[in-house]
Amino acid sequence: MSDSSPPSSPPVIAVEHVFKSVSDSTGTLDILRDIDFQLARRETVAIVGASGSGKSTLL
Known part of the structure; x- marks a missing residue:
């Protein structure tokens, strides 16, 4: 669910x-893609998600 209303106080x-990717010999993997x-x-x-979905990387 997404709440598009502005917060009641300044953030x-x-x-x-925010973007984060890792590269190796097989290619590039996007860890975080355009996070706002x-x-x-x-x-x-x-922050919830499957194991390996980028939660710790975001923090």
Whole structure:
């Protein structure tokens, strides 16, 4: 689910257009692809996903 309404206070963290990829002899793998989000003061969030989906890389 996505909430497109603006946060009630200015963001304390803003992430825009984050990309991360790794390359080896077999090619390139996108780990994070065009990630955007904002976190407001006192906002609680959870990052969920399958093992190996890039959660720790994002943090």
